[in-house]
Structure formats: C-alpha cells, structure tokens
Amino acid sequence: MGKATGFMEFQREKPAERDPLTRINDWNEYSSPFSEEVSKRQGARCMDCGTPFCQIGMDIGGYTSGCPIHNLIPEWNDLVYRGRWKEALERLLKTNNFPEFTGRVCPAPCEGSCTVAISDPAVSIKGIERTIIDKGFENGWIKPRIPKKRTGKKIAIVGSGPAGLASADQLNQAGHSVTVYERADRPGGLLTYGIPNMKLEKSVVERRIKLLTQEGIDFITNTEIGKDITADKLKEQYDAVILCTGAQKQRDLMIEGREAKGVHFAMDYLTGTIKSMLDSNFKDKKFINTKNKDVIVIGGGDTGADCVATALRQKARSVVQFGKHPKLPDTRTGENMWPEQPHVYSLDYAYEEAEAKFGRDPREYCIQTKKLVADPNGHLKELHTIQMKKVKNEQGKFEFHEIPGTEKVWPAQFVFIAIGFEGTDQPLLEQFGVKAVRNKVDAAYGDFKTNVEGVFAAGDARRGQSLIVWAIHEGREVAREVDKYLMGASVLP
Structure with a gap:
C-alpha cells in the first residue's frame, strides 16, 4: 500500500x-x-x-x-x-x-x-x-445518519464514555431506541472530564455528542443510578441495559500523612479543573489552584503527565513526577522485540513543557514515597522519599529494594495521587445485583452478559483500566451481542 x-x-x-x-x-x-x-x-x-x-x-x-x-x-x-x-x-x-x-x-x-x-x-x-x-x-462529509426504521426495542446505557458512546452509536444504527444515562452534568465520561483540553478540546467531544443526538440517541445527564433512578426501574423500562461506567475507583496511597490538606486524587484535580474551565473559564474558582506552589505527582502514567501539564498552566512554582520503575531505554531491548509495544524513553507533551520551563525532565525514577508531613495547621509542607533498586529474585521475579542513604525531603504544598484505578463503583453493581470479580463486572468477553438477565457490561467496567481504543472495541462488540439478544441475529459488524 x-x-x-x-x-x-x-x-x-x-x-x-x-x-x-x-x-x-x-x-x-x-x-x-x-x-x-x-x-x-x-x-x-x-x-x-x-x-x-x-x-x-x-x-x-x-x-x-x-x-x-x-x-x-x-x-x-x-x-x-x-x-x-x-x-x-x-x-x-x-x-x-x-x-x-x-x-x-x-x-x-x-x-x-x-x-x-x-x-x-x-x-x-x-x-x-x-x-x-x-x-x-x-468538508461537511460527516452528516447525521438517521435510521430509516425503528425496531421498537429500547436500550439503556449507563455511562457515556467511549464504550457507552460506541455501543449507543452501533445500536442506534441498528434501529433500536437508545438512552444514555450519565451522572455528570455533561456527557462524554473521561473524554469530557478525564482528559485535559490541551489533548482533546471539549468542542470536539460536544460536536460528536450533538451528532449522536441528531441521529436519535437520548442523553440524560445529572442522573445517578440508585439515587435518581433505581436499577429495577431501568430494567422495567428497557429491553436491555449495558453497564459502561468505566473504572472510576482510584487506587489510594495509604501512607503516613495521607490526611494532610493538599493531598488529592489525580482525577479529582483534573476533573475539577476541566469543569471550572467549561462552566466559567475559571471565574468560579471551584478548582484546585497550584499557582506558586510546589507540586508532586505520584504515579508515572498518562494521568500523572496530565497533572504535570495542568499544574504548569496554573503557574506552579515547581512540578515533579514520581515513578516506581527505572528510566526506560532509548531503544528496544532484547526482551521487548517487535511487534510488541515499544517500551522506550520518550518526551511526552507535558514533559516537553516542563523541560522547556524548568530546564529538566520532571520525572524521578525508582523512587518511593515514605511519608507526607503537614504543618501545624494540617497543610502539607513536605514529602519524604527514598530511592529504590529493581532486582530479580531467585524465582526470576522483580523486587524493589530500598537504597540506604538516598533519603530526601521535598517541599510540597500539593500532592496528586495517580497510581491507577481499582475498578468500578460497587454500589452501582449492588443496585443491579451484578456479580463482580476484583472490582470488575463479571461478564465474559464475547457475550458480555452479566449474571442478571438482560444486563450486559463492556469497557473498563468489565476489563479494568485500559485504552480508549479498547473501550470503543468493547462498545462495538457488546452492541452486536445485545442486538442478537433482542432480535435473534445481528445486522451489526
């Protein structure tokens, strides 16, 4: 080609x-x-x-x-x-x-x-x-695709992130009537409130939501299942329900000083910042402001990088990101051969920005936080760390060992915890009576069925924290299974 x-x-x-x-x-x-x-x-x-x-x-x-x-x-x-x-x-x-x-x-x-x-x-x-x-x-090539006929079947989708939107899009095109429920005040899930504007402008998300609405999908926001409407009511009103709630439960860092003021989950920081920007262009001041403060992000992934980029735009005095693993090599190693995803060093947008402002990559490698220390008023003032060494044990598994003499104290008024997600919200699953395994909905890949008749699950709620492209894939796959469940066969790809 x-x-x-x-x-x-x-x-x-x-x-x-x-x-x-x-x-x-x-x-x-x-x-x-x-x-x-x-x-x-x-x-x-x-x-x-x-x-x-x-x-x-x-x-x-x-x-x-x-x-x-x-x-x-x-x-x-x-x-x-x-x-x-x-x-x-x-x-x-x-x-x-x-x-x-x-x-x-x-x-x-x-x-x-x-x-x-x-x-x-x-x-x-x-x-x-x-x-x-x-x-x-x-060029105006993308226009609303209005289904020519409706099947009379009604489907509720809980969650409007990429998995929920993909399944809604597919099922709507199959002629079913689709309603998407979202507990936030805007649809889009992590596309709206999890990814900063500098990576994905919200007008891009809004444009797609508007198109889906024109095609016949209903979006109901500010609605939490179990609080504003019961799971039983949903099952009663709809022929099928799909749970696409994502993996919202953030993994916590349980160490000394965690209760200090200024210690927050990364997604709370990002979501609050995005919402304030969308609501008032920051005039409402309903966001965590790191201006002229020392910021430390704990966790080496993309969410942590987004926190770095956000703090830079808020004019933080300093920004550092901690990761537990060693710095990646510049080229593939023998253990990471093509066609595997290359695990090599790169300068993401946030790190490029931090390097331009402060003269160095903001990442610290093989570092462990030992404790957080607050001032007499309970506000975070510093963070204590020690360097680690990654070694293989006798069984061939990697372990991390502390390196004596590498203790360090870092000034910090804000710490953002970005060490991943544990799974989906249990109260929602209990509402539906759906079984969970390790905080994920128990629904097999392939049919996506839960233990409750007519209730399906897809995306991060089912597979755990993953990529947007996997969420779209599962949204498409579950749509085909729901179409089969309702019609006996599916017209969807």
Missing part, C-alpha cells in the same frame, strides 16, 4: 506542535493535523506488507500490540497517498466510530507494531487518522 519505495524515500514526520513555552499559557490543543502534502508523504511510507501487524489488536507480553478495533490502516494510508480523502474517511469509519478521539489521545499501539518500525521510525498512523476525520468534518 502507499508508494512501493515510500518507506525508503521519506522520513517519519510528526504533527506540528505549538512551542511549549507558548502553549502553557493557554488550554488549547497543543498539536494540529497534517497538511495534505505531509499526509501524502506519510501515507506513502506504508509498506505493502504481507501481514499488516498494525491491525492485529492483541495483547503481547501484557501490552496491546496493533489496533484493537482492527482499523483498515494500509487501505486508508493508500487512499490518502492517492488523494482520495472521502474514500479514506469511509474506510476509517468502517471500524472506528470516533477517530477524532483516537487520532488525538490514543497511544497508537498500531505504530509500535508497524512493519516499518522493525528497523525505522513507524508510519505516522495516528497523525494520518486525525487528519482524515478532521478533513471529513471540515
């Missing part, structure tokens, strides 16, 4: 990014789509591989390799290279309900398993994907 010799003639290019020191003064997206010329060059790099590993969408070594929704990547790369943009859009939408989301915030496991990436930088798949969908909206 693409140009036969393109991967030898053209180098990988990234989407243009605004200057780090400029963009930390606003909340707008930091990157932009490719131009047509750059898209054509990047599409030309796609090889005519016998097996497009970019499409495999499977777990290898505990990490995702390839695209879980099996995007027809070589096909739309070829069409972009040939300037056939509308056809490229049609190919993209065959497998992906929301390319405007994945093209901005997906970590692109497809690129890690790109055949070019065996010896050279991968094809810029994510950048091309975003450019296709943005061009589709700009």
Whole structure:
C-alpha cells in the first residue's frame, strides 16, 4: 500500500506542535493535523506488507500490540497517498466510530507494531487518522445518519464514555431506541472530564455528542443510578441495559500523612479543573489552584503527565513526577522485540513543557514515597522519599529494594495521587445485583452478559483500566451481542 519505495524515500514526520513555552499559557490543543502534502508523504511510507501487524489488536507480553478495533490502516494510508480523502474517511469509519478521539489521545499501539518500525521510525498512523476525520468534518462529509426504521426495542446505557458512546452509536444504527444515562452534568465520561483540553478540546467531544443526538440517541445527564433512578426501574423500562461506567475507583496511597490538606486524587484535580474551565473559564474558582506552589505527582502514567501539564498552566512554582520503575531505554531491548509495544524513553507533551520551563525532565525514577508531613495547621509542607533498586529474585521475579542513604525531603504544598484505578463503583453493581470479580463486572468477553438477565457490561467496567481504543472495541462488540439478544441475529459488524 502507499508508494512501493515510500518507506525508503521519506522520513517519519510528526504533527506540528505549538512551542511549549507558548502553549502553557493557554488550554488549547497543543498539536494540529497534517497538511495534505505531509499526509501524502506519510501515507506513502506504508509498506505493502504481507501481514499488516498494525491491525492485529492483541495483547503481547501484557501490552496491546496493533489496533484493537482492527482499523483498515494500509487501505486508508493508500487512499490518502492517492488523494482520495472521502474514500479514506469511509474506510476509517468502517471500524472506528470516533477517530477524532483516537487520532488525538490514543497511544497508537498500531505504530509500535508497524512493519516499518522493525528497523525505522513507524508510519505516522495516528497523525494520518486525525487528519482524515478532521478533513471529513471540515468538508461537511460527516452528516447525521438517521435510521430509516425503528425496531421498537429500547436500550439503556449507563455511562457515556467511549464504550457507552460506541455501543449507543452501533445500536442506534441498528434501529433500536437508545438512552444514555450519565451522572455528570455533561456527557462524554473521561473524554469530557478525564482528559485535559490541551489533548482533546471539549468542542470536539460536544460536536460528536450533538451528532449522536441528531441521529436519535437520548442523553440524560445529572442522573445517578440508585439515587435518581433505581436499577429495577431501568430494567422495567428497557429491553436491555449495558453497564459502561468505566473504572472510576482510584487506587489510594495509604501512607503516613495521607490526611494532610493538599493531598488529592489525580482525577479529582483534573476533573475539577476541566469543569471550572467549561462552566466559567475559571471565574468560579471551584478548582484546585497550584499557582506558586510546589507540586508532586505520584504515579508515572498518562494521568500523572496530565497533572504535570495542568499544574504548569496554573503557574506552579515547581512540578515533579514520581515513578516506581527505572528510566526506560532509548531503544528496544532484547526482551521487548517487535511487534510488541515499544517500551522506550520518550518526551511526552507535558514533559516537553516542563523541560522547556524548568530546564529538566520532571520525572524521578525508582523512587518511593515514605511519608507526607503537614504543618501545624494540617497543610502539607513536605514529602519524604527514598530511592529504590529493581532486582530479580531467585524465582526470576522483580523486587524493589530500598537504597540506604538516598533519603530526601521535598517541599510540597500539593500532592496528586495517580497510581491507577481499582475498578468500578460497587454500589452501582449492588443496585443491579451484578456479580463482580476484583472490582470488575463479571461478564465474559464475547457475550458480555452479566449474571442478571438482560444486563450486559463492556469497557473498563468489565476489563479494568485500559485504552480508549479498547473501550470503543468493547462498545462495538457488546452492541452486536445485545442486538442478537433482542432480535435473534445481528445486522451489526
């Protein structure tokens, strides 16, 4: 696909990014789509591989390799290279309900398993994907698809994140009447309140919600199951219910001083900031403000990086992020071979911004927090740490050992805990009488059925904390199973 010799003639290019020191003064997206010329060059790099590993969408070594929704990547790369943009859009939408989301915030496991990436930088798949969908909206190619007839079946979906939206979109197109319940005041789930505006502008989410509404999907916000409406009422009113509530329960850090004022969960920080921005452009002051404060983020993942970027925009005095693992190597090791997701060092947008402002990458590696210390008024004032060493024990498993003499005290008025999620909210599951295993809904992949008749589950609520692209995949899969359950067979892909 693409140009036969393109991967030898053209180098990988990234989407243009605004200057780090400029963009930390606003909340707008930091990157932009490719131009047509750059898209054509990047599409030309796609090889005519016998097996497009970019499409495999499977777990290898505990990490995702390839695209879980099996995007027809070589096909739309070829069409972009040939300037056939509308056809490229049609190919993209065959497998992906929301390319405007994945093209901005997906970590692109497809690129890690790109055949070019065996010896050279991968094809810029994510950048091309975003450019296709943005061009589709700009040119008016994306219009409401109103189902021609209705089946008379009614479905309730609890949760309006990517899994809930994907299942709603699919089931609506199958002709069912779909209502999505969301306990927040705006639909979108983590797309709205979990991902900062500089990665995914909320106008992009609102545009998609408006389109889904025009197509016939009802969204009911500010509604919590068990509080505003019972699970029994839902089961009574609808022919099927799908739980797509995500994995909202944040993992806590139970150490001395946890109760100090200024210690918060990362998602509480991000959600409050986004909501204040959307409600009043920060005029209501209903957010955690780190201006002129020392900030420490505990947890080395994407959520922690988003906290770093948010604190920078609030003009924090200093920002540091702690991670328990060693710094990643610059290139793949023998234990991390293609087509696995490459575990290599990179400078994410937030770290690039911190380095530009403070002169260094804000990440600290192999570090453990020992305790938090408050002042006499209960406000956090400092954090105590020790360095760790990662070693293999006699059984071949890794352990972390403290390194004596590496103790350190860090000034901190705010600490944000970003060490992952434990699962979904138990009260909701109890409302429905749904069984859970390790805080996840007990519903087998493939049929997505819970132990309660007519109640299904998908996305992070079922599989645990994962990628947006997996949520879309499960939303599509559960939609097909619900369609079968209601109609005896499914018309959905």
